[in-house]
Amino acid sequence: MSGAPLLPVDQAFDRLLALAPALPIEHLPLADAAGRWAAGDIAALRTQPVSDxxxxxxxxxxxxxxxxxxxxxxxxxxxxxxxxxxxxxxxxxxxxxxxxxxxxxxxxxxxxxxxxxxxxxxxxxxxxxxxxxxxRRGLDFCEGDTLIAAGQRLTPARVALAGVAGHGRLPVRRRVRVAIAATGDELVPAGSPVGPAQLPETNRLMIASQLAGMPVEIIDLGILPDDRPALETAFAALDADLLVTSGGASVGDHDLVQPALKSVGAQMDFWRIALRPGKPMMAGRLRDAVVIGLPGNPVSAFVTTLLFVRPLVAALAGDADPRPKARAAMLGEALPANGPRTDYMRGELRDGRVRVAAIQDSSMLRTLARANCLVLRAPHAPEAAPGDMVDILDLA
Structure with missing residues (x-):
């Protein structure tokens, strides 16, 4: 797998979604179902209005x-x-x-x-x-009409519609159990004393925060050492729908996540994406769980969570269209031609124009914290001039 060409982002996304199992359906009261995705078509149980x-x-x-x-x-x-x-x-x-x-x-x-x-x-x-x-009777809808399609978000308006249509409970997928682990001997908990060869670990917090508001149950596996037996023990005991690791996803002597996963039965589907930042991301299955191995660099972990982890969680939760949605924005500065990988550049959209950060190093959290969007540059995109339109992904 290591000698294989880099996988295009769209292909990686499609292959990742193909790994997602269908989670069990539960029926929740309207208030609890709000914000989830319909796990089946929802039809009207009555006509509205029932009379003229x-x-x-x-x-x-x-x-x-x-x-x-x-x-x-x-x-x-x-x-x-x-x-x-x-x-x-x-x-x-x-x-x-x-x-x-x-x-x-x-x-x-x-x-x-x-x-x-x-x-x-x-x-x-x-x-x-x-x-x-x-x-007139039936002006809004008639009994038997499909009002909400499977996979649609249960927005406030749709929840209200379902209630008027006679429903008190709605079918949704159960919450996604997401286990998150960081790996690396250099990592210490945030807020702890930090030695000269150590680094505060914040990727777990960042990933969990990026999933905030989604129907998830977070399982914190903590910081795992660069020790294969310890990693194997943690992975063998996994009970989750999705395992997300950060760090150890490359092929160096201390990058042990992939071999530890394989040793406990994981089947890896792909590794290395034509993406900047985030190339060494990997994905596969471990028993009933999807596995995503993210890079350890914080910006890489953030971008790959935005592009792959969040959409996968949404798909597991029933979203029929989980792909991240880009929109057009006007450039406020020139950009050079792009290389062979899709580039997601940290940028700031101000006064109707977007400008990218001068330094795009994947370790720089301060630059990420200042950004309010990512500027997408397709592989081999030509030079762009001020006033040209580019695609961006908004950052909350």
């Missing part, structure tokens, strides 16, 4: 009786309908959302009506046609 309703405050009449006058015979309000029927020359006082009485076929709005006791007179143009100011 008034769209305005006014008077329910027969269009054929215009221009009036009419005799007012009752009232229809939301939740309290008029029990009788409207016959020739009759009208019913009606309010927005109230059920149209039998016999009436339009609504005379109150601004065009003049009332004298029980007598009603036209004081305007009146409704122009049958059905004017009426919300």
């Amino acid at each position: 309703l008034s769209a305005m405050d006014g008077y329910a009449i027969r269009h054929a009786d215009l221009p009036g006058p009419w005799e007012i015979i009752g009232e229809s309000a939301a939740g309290r309908s008029f029990a009788g029927a409207v016959n020739t020359g009759q009208a019913v006082r009606i309010f927005t959302g109230a059920v149209m009485p039998a016999g009436a076929d339009c609504v005379l709005v109150q601004e065009e009506a003049r009332r004298d006791g029980t007598k009603l007179h036209l004081d305007g143009d009146g409704p122009g046609h049958v059905g004017r100011n009426v919300r």
Whole structure:
């Protein structure tokens, strides 16, 4: 595998998603299902509206009786309908959302009506046609209509739609169990004393933070040493849907993650992507879990989490379209031609123009913290001039 050509980013993404198993379905109350993805098509259990309703405050009449006058015979309000029927020359006082009485076929709005006791007179143009100011039965949807497709995000509007359609619970995939481990003898917990050959470890925190707000259960495996037996012990005991490691993903003498995974039964699918930063990322399966090995450099770990880990978690959670969404932005400066790898450059979008950081070294967290987007440069992209359009990925 080490001698294989670098895998294009799109191919790596597709192969990674192909590793994702279908997680079990659970049915959650509407409030708990909000923000998740529908695990199946959601159809209407009822028709909305179930009856013809008034769209305005006014008077329910027969269009054929215009221009009036009419005799007012009752009232229809939301939740309290008029029990009788409207016959020739009759009208019913009606309010927005109230059920149209039998016999009436339009609504005379109150601004065009003049009332004298029980007598009603036209004081305007009146409704122009049958059905004017009426919300017909089934205007929104009918029983059996598919309202939400499998894989769509359960946004606030869709949750409300499902509730009006008669649902109290919705099908979603269960939370994704994500185990996160950092590897390296040089790493110490953030906040601990740091020796001259040591480094505070923050990749686990960063990766977990990038998954915040997603339906995940984080399993923190801590900092694992550069020791193959210790790594094998940790990986053999894995009970998760996804294992994410950072560090040790290359092929140096101390890069032991891949051999340790293979020794406990992992099947690696690919390694090394035509990507900058993040080339040595690897992916495979360990029993029922997907495995993603991220580089240890923090910017590389951040970018590969954004491009691969987050979308994979979304796919496991049921998202039908998890691919990161780029948008166009105008360059504020010239960029040189790109090399053979897709480049994701840290940039800042200000005043409608994007500029990239002068130094793109994958160890520089300060530059990453200042960035609000990544500028995408396709393999072998030509020079770009100020004013040219480029694709960017927004950073939250």
